[in-house]
Amino acid sequence: MKRLVHAVLRGISTVDYLARARLTLAGWLVLGATVAAAITGVDTNQTVTYQAFAFLISVLLIALAMSLLFRPRVVAERRLPRLATAGQPVTYRVAVTNRGRRALRGATLVERFADPRPDYDEFARAHEPGEETRNWFDRRVGYFRWRYLIERRLPRPAAECPVPALAPGQSVEVEMTLLPRRRGRLEFAGLRLARTDPFGLLRGIARLPVPGKLIVLPKRYRVPALALPGKRRYQPGGVSLASSIGESEEFVSLRDYRPGDPLQRLHWKSFARTGRPIVKEYQDEFFERHALILDTGMEASDDRAFEAAVAVAASFVYTLDTQECLLDLMFVGGEVRSFTAGRGQMQPGQMLEVLAGVAPSPSGEFDALARAVLGRRAELTSAIVVLVGWNERRREFLDALRGTGLEVRGLLVGVFAPPPPGASGVVVLRPDEVEAGLARLQ
């Protein structure tokens, strides 16, 4: 039954897509009037609206025929930036060249994206935010879930971009804007060059194959300037850990060679002068090292909470000053993954790209993350833990971190009213009021 529903929704989406691509606003109006005239005029003895139907359907058919005659020879090139941010408009330019022998007037450009329709497995598995509040029929049919799955893959629909009149052989650059709704990768299938028929009801369409892709970084919130407390910890490996090229250690003194010292540290001049191996000694490195732990283990399929949690993590990554400290971003993506920013390691922008691709993981994988973090606690100064669910295991994890003397800030993203038991000291952020919640952070 679900497969049938999926097939029907897929068919409806196809028709909807084609109709939206073809019909202008006036076209929808005329089509609506035609359908209304057909319904009220089905018995020609009862009403005369069949006459309106005959006329309007003639208009539509002629408009369709004229729109099909639109066959421009046009090439286009899209100049996309590499990155965009969810919720922020991105502007780019498209060069259009008329290769035909006739001038092109009144055309418009619209983006075409890769097929956003979910396959059956995704449709059956996914949940729309707030789906549990829908009525039985909507939950059963899943139309709103279907719409949600499609919409989250597409940017907000943009208005058609008018293309100035193009003489044969002429090129022009137009500026297009799109507004990504969600982080991740946005795949472009091409462009659609359209022009309305003489009645202005239907668009003639030429599909320009211009593929492209854009990485959409997570949305970011304003985070108050946080003074992350804690003391510096010894970092094994010294500054070399924090330096991408060469060594930049602080020289302290010379001392006699001890077995095991690396040969690079031999001070040859002293060796020559004294006749015994002398090595250089460097100061041990102590940094502040903070961990940003993103819980990707979803208890329930609340996509909004997950997206808000990723956005919160992105906000910290972007805001925390990593000039003088290290920041480890840790989450589960198949396995426990850790990325370090600061002191010559990754840049915040690269960390955001990592976060653009984070996906939810099974709830059970939180244990692996917890083990990995606790295994590193000796190096850490403080931890910011962004949780998307609450249970006994997570509470124990926070307690264990605090027990080691770490400064821990727990953030729980989701709708919890009242706050879950045992979550004292954890700041609860509602997905729709994240910024207000973050502003309360001390």
Add this chain to the structure above:
Amino acid sequence: MNMPPFLLAAALLFWGWQAGALAVAAVFALAVEAPRHTRVRFDLGPGDYSRIADFCTVLFVALIVFLAATRGVTRGVLTAFEWLPAVLLPVVVAQRLGRADRVNLSALFLYLRRLRQRDASVEDPLVDTSWVFLGVTLIAAGTANSRGVGYFAGVVLIAGWALYAMRPRHHARPAWLALFAAAALSGYYGQMGLAQLQTMLETLVPDWTLGTAPDDPYRSSTRIGQLGEIKASDAIVARVHAPEADPARPRLLHRASYNRYSGTSWLARTGPMRQLTPEPDGATWPLAGAPAGGNGASSRVKLSVRLNQGKSLLALPQGTLKLAGLPATRLKRNALGAVQAEIEGDWASYAAETGSADSDAPPDADDMLVPDAERPALRRVVDELRLRGLPPQQVVQRVERFFSGFGYSTYRGAAAQGPSPIADFLTRSRSGHCEYFAAATALLLREAGIPARYATGYSVQEYSRLEQAYLVRDRHSHAWVRARVDGRWIDLDTTPATWFAEEEKRAPAWQGLADLLGWARFRLSQRSQTPAQDSWWLWAGAALAVWLGWRLAGKRRLSRDEAPGPPATAPVDFPGCDSEFYRVMEALSARVGVRATGEPVDAWVARAGRVLDARTAQRLDRLAKLHQRYRFDPAGLTAADRAQLEGESSAMVASPDAARTGA
């Protein structure tokens, strides 16, 4: 895209012409056009528009309910659609009197309002309802069913006006005109084709015009041989207005007769239904066979019959010669006495004048046909009753006596044994419902040499003191025989008299209450049968709408200073934002191209220089420099420079010829 002036008014006048309400339409037209010519505006917000739209919705639902109750569902719904422009008018007028001349989409859709309550980020665009209203008005004009070419011509003209106004400018005007003429021509022939198609279908398939199966004068599917319980509803389908126990009242109301038995169905094999011509008053209909000139009527009975989707087989007493007081648009009759009326509303009331004259067709070979499958059993009974050779009167008496020994039953537990259900009924079960009795009697009489037809209709027995009339319910549906005896058709009902009492036992406990409600509905429907009689509700509704509108908007009227002139644009606030050079760039954008976001003014001017003639380009360059100084020079412009910027910019905007290419 704004609607051209007077288009909506023209559409409303066209609607008024078609609906026969020109005066009302003129008032409406004035209401929608007046805001264009006055600066009176009201500060209406999304909440106000929502309330107005809700009011219209409630009004429309109430209108549908009222009209469906008084005129029947089909006619009622169509009439409600006919008046839909009147119902929706407050929304359009409110839009035009509002500050933005647009309505929030959420005002029209409750669902969107709920979505926005849940998530305020859901978009709520401003929409122009005028275009939808225009479409509604054109379709509503068609539901008035005013025949002739006027409707088609009006739709073509008004739709053409609208299409021309919003045509894209990149196509040549002659091409548009040629295509529109082609559409109008094709539409004209198309609508003629549609009308002819329906006529053809009506001719080929009588069922098309004859309504649903229970009202089919050409076929009566019986439930002979069907197992289980036969059930019918308690709905009242007719009322016979006669005093209680009036001996002259009709006992049976005939609807249709059939002359050929096939399978378990009775068919009428006659020619097509013939249309009847009313007398000059339009409501008196002499039936075929009535004596010409004189009325020949001996009695008169008043009936009210429930209609089936505006057309129905009328229930008539035997020997009906004339129908009076029946405002039908069309009346047809077939040779076997079935009369079908096309009439608006849910109920038809009329007086049936009966007489001794016989209006049904004389018997023919079809009235003597006996299916081969039934013949052995029938022959055995005929032989048993020794009917052969007897005078018809005696045959009828013996047949009646024969069936008086049978029982009445609406339940059949086991399949028929033998060649057919009728044979089983005659020879073994000797029990059944009225269709068994009528079918068996008709075939038996035929076998005995007497022409007979299977007749269907209602039995009239239940009297209601509340209504002072006999009530006929759906479960009083009955079948009997019309036999040709001594040169006349007589009704012969062989079903045991106990059948009626048996059926009455099925009445539910709440029948009294249902009858009371049904009577109230019937009385309501009798109050208004013609549009002229009930136009009071329109005026009352309009007065209510105006009063409510005034109450709603009276306190929100904007003063003359607050009333906006041109449509509001996004507020701008930066030094030099009032520079006239912006208007110059807008005026030249069609030729030069729109200045892209972030494109420096100098770059745009350089681009313009490649398109415009040298003199204009120089002027533009000079203006651009003044503009830049006005925008960014801390010292600003001198009064003379400011005047020059303003004057030259206005001149350039006013005379685009000055900016012609390559002049």
